[in-house]
Amino acid sequence: MARWQPDAPGRLAAAALDLFEENGYENTTVIEIAERAGLTKSTFFRYFPDKREVLFGRGTVTGLLLEGIASAPPAAGPLDTVGNALDALGRTFFTADRREFSSRRQAVLSANAELREREALKRIDLTASMIEALTRRGTPDLTARVAAQLGALAWEIAFDQWIDADNSEDFGPLARQALIEVRTAGTLR
């Protein structure tokens, strides 16, 4: 038997999500979160740099995305490359069993400005990562920046649809479709 209950960070994250749903983010104290997880404030800050971060995974998403970009066929255009990456994300991360969790999490996020701010930062960091990964495979800088922005937009659209209760499609196809629509809408004056 383990000396302590396993997966302290997981328990903290779960407790946090519960409490945020019950009382709201601002009315929830880090001490309360830790207590519900059977831990203390010290341990909380050992695993998460701040209170917001408890709702943001350990950056596995970024890794998957970069991998997806790097492993796309060399001949693929930038948007197709991003499409492949989003597809990979759908297969590995935005799986059906994670849908409910994602939905709950998203509801909490949109209810609080501080959390939305962190989300904004994540989006921009992610976009920067995509740009770097694209330039690494030879995409010209400006093209990479445009592709990354459009990719992030398609992600957002697909994610919202995926979360939507009366919709049962997988994330991958939704992202593909969103990317196509974004591309055709991108022929602007």
Place this chain on the structure above:
Amino acid sequence: MARWQPDAPGRLAAAALDLFEENGYENTTVIEIAERAGLTKSTFFRYFPDKREVLFGRGTVTGLLLEGIASAPPAAGPLDTVGNALDALGRTFFTADRREFSSRRQAVLSANAELREREALKRIDLTASMIEALTRRGTPDLTARVAAQLGALAWEIAFDQWIDADNSEDFGPLARQALIEVRTAGTLR
């Protein structure tokens, strides 16, 4: 004679920028900022909701941008509309006399994660505003979202160039040019 020194928020903002440059954002206390401005912590938080916000203007930029979008010729395409708005911004806000200040401010922003996070939020809020302004003049939703993202990207590019020391062009033309390049780069696979 006024009973108190005039323009308390302005003095606070100036003191903050000075101190952030001297000692860095994290090593500067709100109390220190207030003292240098001849005020107190209480007064600081009367004018700014938090420490970060002292570096972000009173949202005049958003107003100007929305105005610029709304006042564009009705026949203009979405990107031209955004271009007009950026142009207006260049004439009214990103004026030559504000260049040095913008440059100093930007250096402080990029040096601190907390400030970059706030900047990310501002960008996303601004993009949302642009989308709303575009849809209000009849642009289809998806088109508006793409145009706003590309507009924000062009803004970023133009701003970086404008800030760049060995460059003397005005913001407006830089933004126009950036927008053109972004549009041509946006024809992707």
Place this chain on the structure above:
DNA sequence: AGGGTCGATGAGACCAAGTCCCATCACTGG
């Protein structure tokens, strides 16, 4: 068996951000 080590946790002091409430002060108008 018993002592040493190690990794995860707890305890508590401490600082700064941010909130709140009330006092003060300088002027203004009646």
Place this chain on the structure above:
DNA sequence: CCAGTGATGGGACTTGGTCTCATCGACCCT
């Protein structure tokens, strides 16, 4: 001269976040 008003000061209080040291349980080694 007095009451009101608006900007400021003062200080108590909560919470997020940091830091340092103590504890505790298992495992190893002899």
